[in-house]
Amino acid sequence: MKKVKVFITLKESVLDPQGQAVMQSLHNMDYKNVQDVRIGKYIELQMDDSADVAEQVDTICDKLLANTVIENYRYEVEEEVHS
Amino acid sequence: MKTAVIVFPGSNCDQDMYYAIKDGLGEEVDYVWHAETSLDGYDAIMIPGGFSYGDYLRSGAIARFSGIMPAVIKAAKEGKPVLGVCNGFQILLEAGLLPGAMLKNQHLKFICETVNLQVKNNDTQFTKFYANDEIIRIPIAHGEGNYFCDDATLKELQDNNRIVFTYSGENPNGSKADIAGIINEAGNVLGMMPHPERAADALLGSDDGLRLFQSILNHWRESTHAAYTS
Numbered sequence: 112m113k114k115v116k117v118f119i120t121l122k123e124s125v126l127d128p129q130g131q132a133v134m135q136s137l138h139n140m141d142y143k144n145v146q147d148v149r150i151g152k153y154i155e156l157q158m159d160d161s162a163d164v165a166e167q168v169d170t171i172c173d174k175l176l177a178n179t180v181i182e183n184y185r186y187e188v189e190e191e192v193h194s
Numbered sequence: 195m196k197t198a199v200i201v202f203p204g205s206n207c208d209q210d211m212y213y214a215i216k217d218g219l220g221e222e223v224d225y226v227w228h229a230e231t232s233l234d235g236y237d238a239i240m241i242p243g244g245f246s247y248g249d250y251l252r253s254g255a256i257a258r259f260s261g262i263m264p265a266v267i268k269a270a271k272e273g274k275p276v277l278g279v280c281n282g283f284q285i286l287l288e289a290g291l292l293p294g295a296m297l298k299n300q301h302l303k304f305i306c307e308t309v310n311l312q313v314k315n316n317d318t319q320f321t322k323f324y325a326n327d328e329i330i331r332i333p334i335a336h337g338e339g340n341y342f343c344d345d346a347t348l349k350e351l352q353d354n355n356r357i358v359f360t361y362s363g364e365n366p367n368g369s370k371a372d373i374a375g376i377i378n379e380a381g382n383v384l385g386m387m388p389h390p391e392r393a394a395d396a397l398l399g400s401d402d403g404l405r406l407f408q409s410i411l412n413h414w415r416e417s418t419h420a421a422y423t424s
Binding site: 124125126128129132174175176178180181 | 251252255256259287288293294295297298299300301302342343344368
């Protein structure tokens with residue numbers, strides 16, 4: 112069993128109005144040293160090892176989890192240890 | 195002309211679309227549930243607005259893999275008119291039938307108001323009954339209508355006259371180049387954030403949207419007539 116942790120972020124070239132609003136709020140809270148905020152998504156997948164997991168996750172991200180017009184993704188694959 | 199209005203879980207403009215065709219045009223129209231797999235026998239496909247699958251993940255991302263979508267893509271490739279409005283536009287983008295993507299509105303507000311649109315290209319099967327540069331009044335209702343594409347895509351859209359509608363005056367959502375609606379290269383797939391089906395009867399405050407449906411019908415009649423006589 113594998114646990115796949117997928118991180119999806121907006122591309123650098125894409126403005127993030129949500130992040131800007133959060134940064135404004137942080138500034139209002141006096142965290143003036145916060146220079147930028149970018150909001151993304153974190154998705155966990157549990158997958159059995161019956162196929163090439165990395166290859167599948169690439170396709171899954173390209174097709175569904177991320178929109179590569181505006182988003183980048185990266186992921187980590189961990190061995191799931193059962194107790 | 196027999197039209198299909200695709201219904202996803204969370205669609206909420208399907209009935210407006212249905213009545214724009216049925217009463218506005220007086221043409222045959224069916225609801226087609228997203229789990230269906232065929233659109234054979236339909237001459238035009240409408241993907242209505244709403245919040246398919248609750249906008250989970252991204253607007254349109256999950257609807258794009260519904261059972262009906264291969265048939266929508268097939269109809270588009272066959273040259274049938276495909277109109278996606280609002281969430282329908284988002285689904286067409288996710289499906290890759292149109293280029294680009296939607297971001298959250300610049301000011302993060304859901305905007306529900308009637309706006310001025312400028313017709314930028316009336317040489318399409320959707321806009322023949324408008325004049326170029328004509329200003330029309332059409333409602334918008336969206337939280338993610340901030341159209342984005344890279345500069346190369348924008349240039350291609352501009353160079354090939356594929357920007358069909360732009361916002362006139364103030365841009366409500368921050369969309370690139372004031373884009374409100376674009377068409378595919380073949381000219382048979384139109385995506386737009388504003389709702390022509392909500393402006394298809396003077397009782398609704400504007401009937402500026404009706405001519406869009408009349409244009410589709412007119413094109414269909416002309417093309418089928420040409421097919422009979424050739």
